[in-house]
Amino acid sequence: RKEVEQDPGPFNVPEGATVAFNCTYSNSASQSFFWYRQDCRKEPKLLMSVYSSGNEDGRFTAQLNRASQYISLLIRDSKLSDSATYLCVVNVRTGGFKTIFGAGTRLFVKA
Amino acid sequence: GAGVSQSPSNKVTEKGKDVELRCDPISGHTALYWYRQSLGQGLEFLIYFQGNSAPDKSGLPSDRFSAERTGGSVSTLTIQRTQQEDSAVYLCASTIVRGAVGETQYFGPGTRLLVL
Numbered sequence: 001r002k003e004v005e006q007d008p009g010p011f012n013v014p015e016g017a018t019v020a021f022n023c024t025y026s027n028s029a030s031q032s033f034f035w036y037r038q039d040c041r042k043e044p045k046l047l048m049s050v051y052s053s054g055n056e057d058g059r060f061t062a063q064l065n066r067a068s069q070y071i072s073l074l075i076r077d078s079k080l081s082d083s084a085t086y087l088c089v090v091n092v093r094t095g096g097f098k099t100i101f102g103a104g105t106r107l108f109v110k111a
Numbered sequence: 112g113a114g115v116s117q118s119p120s121n122k123v124t125e126k127g128k129d130v131e132l133r134c135d136p137i138s139g140h141t142a143l144y145w146y147r148q149s150l151g152q153g154l155e156f157l158i159y160f161q162g163n164s165a166p167d168k169s170g171l172p173s174d175r176f177s178a179e180r181t182g183g184s185v186s187t188l189t190i191q192r193t194q195q196e197d198s199a200v201y202l203c204a205s206t207i208v209r210g211a212v213g214e215t216q217y218f219g220p221g222t223r224l225l226v227l
Contacts (some may be wrong), residue, residue: 031213032213032214034213034215042220043202043218043219043220043221044154044202044216044218045218046215046216046217049215087153087154089216091213091214097208097213097214098167099144099206099214099216101146101153101154101156102153103152103153104153
């Protein structure tokens with residue numbers, strides 16, 4: 001079993017739709033959680049950190065469920081420019097931190 | 112401030128040749144990661160540096176791959192006797208640890224390697 005698992009998709013949604021991605025992690029020593037975005041032929045970029053209480057940044061909402069060991073990303077009012085691969089990232093406390101990337105979920109937003 | 116830079120941005124080489132890829136991390140970032148990404152695939156962890164030492168080399172695919180970091184800054188990834196399956200984008204990320212919050216990775220634009 002992979003340490004961080006994501007549905008690879010692709011998710012094909014129309015503009016204006018709401019779409020949600022889930023990610024599960026297996027290591028209970030996981031400390032911090034992030035969502036990254038990767039555009040085609042570009043490097044990954046930090047989208048948002050995920051806090052225990054959940055957090056929102058404009059159209060994006062991230063939630064963490066430690067008991068069930070999953071995190072989610074909700075995108076409201078999807079835009080064409082949201083088309084990308086969304087990477088779930090987990091920091092595992094190992095003395096220092098070990099960072100583990102999920103394989104990503106591909107999103108296509110269509111006009 | 113300047114982000115992570117990598118050079119060259121593109122490299123075409125012949126099978127059997129050696130290549131050297133360079134990463135300049137963000138100033139002050141103590142940790143540095145190398146990843147490989149093949150077309151349409153996820154990130155493949157290669158090696159991690161904390162300062163100049165590499166506590167985790169578990170991802171290096173073979174002994175043809177090596178990396179070093181000097182002065183706690185610039186890192187080079189060397190691939191000897193390149194093979195066609197080495198063709199990929201090689202990404203470098205530098206990180207800052209924010210106390211108990213964890214580490215946030217900042218990526219360079221990558222080096223696209225094509226082995227003919």
